[in-house]
Amino acid sequence: MITRHVALVIALALPACGARTELTASAVPDARVAFDVVDAPDGRDVVDAADAPDVIDARDVFDAPATVDAPVIVDTPPAVDGSARCGDRVTDPGEQCDYGASNGRRLSLTLSQPGxxxxxxxxxxxxxxxxxxYDYRSASAHTxxxxxxxxxxxxxxxxxxNQLSLVMVMGRDGNLGLSPAQPEADVEVLFTGLPQGSVRVVSDDDxxxxxxxxxxxxxxxxxDDNSDGCAIGSLTWSSSWRIVIEPTYRSGITAARFIDGAGTVRTLSLRESVVIEHRAGDRTxxxxxxxxxxGxxxxxxxxxxxxxxxxxxxxCAADCARIE
Ligand SMILES: [Ca+2]
Ligand SMILES: [Ca+2]
Ligand SMILES: [Ca+2]
Ligand SMILES: [Ca+2]
Structure with missing residues (x-):
């Protein structure tokens, strides 16, 4: 097995900010990144696993800035010996696929707020x-x-x-006898981008x-001393959609959150819109x-x-096509 050292040169482009500054080639430092390239038994070059960038795991994807629509693919120069690479739009030996700049995750359901x-x-x-x-009774939700x-x-x-629905609940039923009571509240919410075929299941109250x-x-x-909210049902799985929820909390609501079925409670900004997006499509x-x-x-x-x-x-079904 032969190990060689290949230097890749990445030119760093600095964004202009404030006063205009002309950058010359000599003013931009070169960043030299070295990878060990190992001759595989079949003669192909493969990047040594110890030096290769980590495979992005799910957690990294979720925590990363929103780049699902437009994954940023750094256009690395071709290997010096002309060998193939991931991202060149050619499905080379050892690759299952290669869509070039279109490579990247497309998540089924996501949540975001501006910034x-x-x-x-x-x-x-x-x-x-x-x-x-939703269990609507005594003018309140009981989820x-x-x-x-x-x-x-x-x-x-x-x-x-497997019907998919959007649910919003605010406050708590006073008849449950729990403390503290819901103070007098006044809320307006606009829902836009609902998928065609969406239906009002619960309007609390009529x-x-x-x-x-x-x-x-x-x-x-x-x-006042109860809860309000709604359930919007029949959100389609088969096409992509992007619901924007714009709340105006005039009084009585001082916190907002999203309940994730995976067990996470996500705090929401009260003053920002909430975007819930579904991406449908094929394997990526x-x-x-x-x-x-x-799997x-x-x-x-x-x-x-x-x-x-x-x-x-x-x-979750064996083909991931049905929530059980
Ligand atoms: Ca390739
Ligand atoms: Ca109510
Ligand atoms: Ca999957
Ligand atoms: Ca399963």
Missing amino acids: RPQVAIRPVVTRASVGQF GYELPSTATLMLHVNTVD GELEFTSPTAARGRWRF CLDDCTLSRC DGVVDADERCDDGNVQSGDG
Whole structure:
């Protein structure tokens, strides 16, 4: 086995800021990055695993800035011996795919707010319809996630028919006798970008959530010592959509959060809109030129779930196409 040393030269371009500064080639330092290239038994060069960039794991993707739509592919120079590389749009030996600049994850469901990273989210899963989950009575929701002075958003999936819904609850039912009580509240929320076919399942109370077009709805809620909110159902899995939720909390709500079905509670900014996005599509080519797949633990655009295996009966079907 022969080890050689190959130097790659990456020119760093610095963004102009403030006063105009002309950068000359000599003023830009070269960054020399060395990789060990090992001659594989079949004669191909492969980057030594110890020096190769780490494969991006799911956590890195979720914490990274929102680059799902437009993955940034650094256009590295071709290897000095002319060998192939991941990102050159050619599926070379050892690669499952290579879409060039289009390589990268496309996550099924994500949450974001302006200036914050886009994160993968999962629905809250129950065996009940979303109407049963909302459990509207005594003019209030009873999902179990109600809190006084708090707005809670979540997605819900019914395991019986895999219906996907958006749920918003604010405040808490005073008839439960819990303390503190929900103070007098006044909230307006605009929902835009709803997928075609979305339906109002619960308007808590009657007339307080109205569709203004097939893809937009407006909620106007005033409540005191109980809860208010809505459930919007029949969100399609089969096409991509991007719902923008613009709340105006005039009084009575001092905190907002998103309940992630994976067990995470994400604090939301009260003053910013909330974007919930679904990407549908086929398997994608990842940054390491492998295909996204069911069982890799990341819920990709062609999947409804991915529990890291390809077995059914454990909450996610063997083909990742059904939440159980
Ligand atoms: Ca390639
Ligand atoms: Ca109510
Ligand atoms: Ca997957
Ligand atoms: Ca499974």
